[in-house]
Each structure stands twice: as C-alpha cells, then as structure tokens.
Amino acid sequence: MARKVLVLGEIREGALRNVSFEAIAAAKTVAEGGEVVGVLLSDRASDFAQEIIAYGADRVILVEDEKLKTYTSDGFGQAILQILDTEKPEGIIMGHTALGKDLAPKVAAKMESGLISDATAVEVTGDQVVFTRPIYSGKAFEKNSIPDGIVFATIRPNNIAALEKDGTRTGEVSSFNAEIKDLRTIIKEIVRKTSEGVDLSEAKVIVAGGRGVKSANGFKVLQDLANTLGGAVGASRGACDADYCDYSLQIGQTGKVVTPDLYIACGISGAIQHLAGMSNSKVIVAINKDPEANIFQVADYGIVGDLFEVVPLLTEEIKKSLV
Numbered sequence: 433m434a435r436k437v438l439v440l441g442e443i444r445e446g447a448l449r450n451v452s453f454e455a456i457a458a459a460k461t462v463a464e465g466g467e468v469v470g471v472l473l474s475d476r477a478s479d480f481a482q483e484i485i486a487y488g489a490d491r492v493i494l495v496e497d498e499k500l501k502t503y504t505s506d507g508f509g510q511a512i513l514q515i516l517d518t519e520k521p522e523g524i525i526m527g528h529t530a531l532g533k534d535l536a537p538k539v540a541a542k543m544e545s546g547l548i549s550d551a552t553a554v555e556v557t558g559d560q561v562v563f564t565r566p567i568y569s570g571k572a573f574e575k576n577s578i579p580d581g582i583v584f585a586t587i588r589p590n591n592i593a594a595l596e597k598d599g600t601r602t603g604e605v606s607s608f609n610a611e612i613k614d615l616r617t618i619i620k621e622i623v624r625k626t627s628e629g630v631d632l633s634e635a636k637v638i639v640a641g642g643r644g645v646k647s648a649n650g651f652k653v654l655q656d657l658a659n660t661l662g663g664a665v666g667a668s669r670g671a672c673d674a675d676y677c678d679y680s681l682q683i684g685q686t687g688k689v690v691t692p693d694l695y696i697a698c699g700i701s702g703a704i705q706h707l708a709g710m711s712n713s714k715v716i717v718a719i720n721k722d723p724e725a726n727i728f729q730v731a732d733y734g735i736v737g738d739l740f741e742v743v744p745l746l747t748e749e750i751k752k753s754l755v
C-alpha cells in the first residue's frame with residue numbers, strides 16, 4: 433500500500449543531524465513507493481532543503497519563523513500539527529533524539545494516534561508496517577505495528593542505514609505558512625556542557641572510560657584515541673559519579689543509549705546498567721585489568737591489561753596506519 437510519509441529533519445548547530453537521513457530511509461520503506469515528504473522547521477529552514485532531497489525526500493515543506501530558531505515543544509508542536517492537518521499523511525518518522533522523544537508523544541497524543549518509539553529496524557509484512565524495538569534494556573527485541581491509523585515512529589540513531597547522498601536528485605520545495613501563537617516557553621540561552629566534536633548519540637566510534645581511568649586527567653588518553661578514530665568520548669556512571677567527566681557523557685540505563693560501529697570500553701567493569709546503553713554496538717572492544725570483568729562477556733575483542741599502557745599503544749599504531 434503506497435503511503436505518504438512525513439519525516440522531520442532535525443537541524444542542530446547549523447547542520448542536519450544524520451538521523452534525519454536515516455529517518456528518510458525508514459520512511460521510504462514505510463511509503464512502499466508512495467511519497468516521502470521532508471519537513472524542516474527553523475528560522476532558516478530553506479538552507480537545508482536540497483540536502484534532504486539529496487538523501488531521498490521527494491518533496492520538502494519549510495516553515496521559516498524566528499519562533500522556530502531553537503526547539504520548543506510548543507512552537508514545533510504548533511507547526512507540525514498544522515502541517516499534518518493539511519497534508520494528512522499515512523506515516524510520520526522522527527529521530528529518537530532528545531527532540532523526537534519530547535515532540536513525538538505530544539503530537540501523537542494530540543492526534544490520538546499510536547506511537548512506536550526507539551525503533552531499530554522497519555519492514556513491511558503484508559499490509560502491516562512492522563518496527564523492531566529493544567526492550568528490557570536491550571536484552572530482547574519486540575516487533576510492533578499500528579494496525580489502524582497513522583504509522584508513527586521514532587527511530588534510534590545509527591541503526592537504519594541512510595540512502596546514498598545524490599546531489600542530482602530533484603524535488604519540490606514549498607513554504608508552509610504556519611500560524612505560531614506566542615510561545616509559552618522562551619529559550620534565552622543554550623549552555624552546552626559537552627565539548628565540541630562528534631555527537632555521542634550519533635558517533636560511529638566511541639571510546640568510553642570508567643572508574644578505571646582514575647581521574648579527569650586520565651580521560652585525555654581516551655580523547656586522543658577518539659580523536660584519532662574520528663569518534664567521541666563516553667563514560668560509565670562510575671566515572672561520572674567520581675567527577676572524572678560530565679554526566680552528559682554517561683552511557684547506560686540512566687544515561688545515553690548508543691549503537692556505534694565500534695565501542696571501546698576502557699576500565700569499565702560492565703555492570704548491567706552500563707550494558708543497557710551500549711551492548712547493541714556493532715563491535716565491542718574491552719580493555720580491563722581484571723580478566724573476570726563482566727564487560728568481557730559482551731566484548732567481541734578483549735584486552736586484559738592496564739588501559740594506560742594499552743590505549744596509547746593503540747593510538748600510536750592507528751596513527752601509523754593512517755599515514
């Protein structure tokens with residue numbers, strides 16, 4: 433069944449987030465040959481329209497408004513609900529990001545529709561669109577579909593492959609005149625705690641440190657390896673609690689859930705709450721002094737040793753191979 437599917441493109445710090453392109457790929461599956469429509473909400477949405485098309489959107493709807501310069505559920509909610517009312521799509525896909533987690537339930541509630549959150553795969557079986565999502569902190573997966581009404585899902589970053597970018601693709605770009613009433617929330621300033629660089633939730637490579645790193649200074653060796661691999665640094669709660677790094681780097685049940693191509697765990701014991709946030713990484717490398725550490729149970733490659741010896745050696749070897 434051909435469907436019209438809307439995809440919310442997420443703009444952050446002057447760029448579209450990768451998950452937007454992954455959402456387009458998911459929407460293509462859901463659309464079954466129907467139309468994939470990108471939606472961009474921003475004060476300068478038009479800057480990103482061609483990129484959305486290059487990644488596979490057939491058409492793009494722009495809402496440009498100063499009130500959409502930074503995300504608020506109020507402003508974005510008003511804009512998207514008006515677009516949905518006009519477009520009447522059969523599907524909506526958003527990223528399972530901080531924005532998507534906030535906006536999607538609000539929109540679903542207003543529309544009285546179902547919502548499948550945090551999907552890691554999508555397929556069409558018969559006339560049903562079936563999403564796979566992790567449950568029990570990633571120990572099992574369930575398959576869900578919404579039998580009646582709009583197919584609405586948020587997708588976890590780094591799980592559904594984006595389509596190849598094709599700059600020759602063309603598509604219609606139109607402006608939508610949304611009436612955004614005065615916002616109840618005004619964002620005056622955004623203060624970022626994380627250092628600049630690769631976003632943890634979308635990073636393809638993560639070098640994570642635990643209590644075994646022993647100090648804030650100790651994280652420098654991990655940062656060096658992460659920089660060499662073009663990745664991001666993450667942490668266990670043990671490291672955050674010990675004040676070695678900021679809580680925004682915490683991975684796990686009460687931190688971020690990540691699925692990079694490569695996860696290098698350094699001085700992390702592998703508590704169940706930590707595994708909940710990273711065990712679905714594609715390749716896991718563990719470096720730990722203790723051969724009995726639980727992290728080795730989920731690791732594809734294990735190195736028993738002192739991270740302060742192993743990590744600099746790894747960085748050096750990788751740097752050599754990159755020359």
Ligand code: FAD
Binds near residue numbers: 686704738
């Ligand atoms: P430790 O368990 O102390 O492990 C340190 C490891 O470093 C050891 O295995 C040790 O052998 C190794 N080591 C020491 N020195 C070296 C060295 N020089 N070289 C190599 N290895 C070395 N934890 C999370 O991570 N994320 C969460 O989201 C989270 N949520 C939680 C929610 C709840 C409700 C609760 C109760 C706990 C939660 N925790 C979470 C905490 C979790 O239970 C563990 O306490 C925590 O993950 C331990 O952190 P760690 O592995 O860094 O420290």
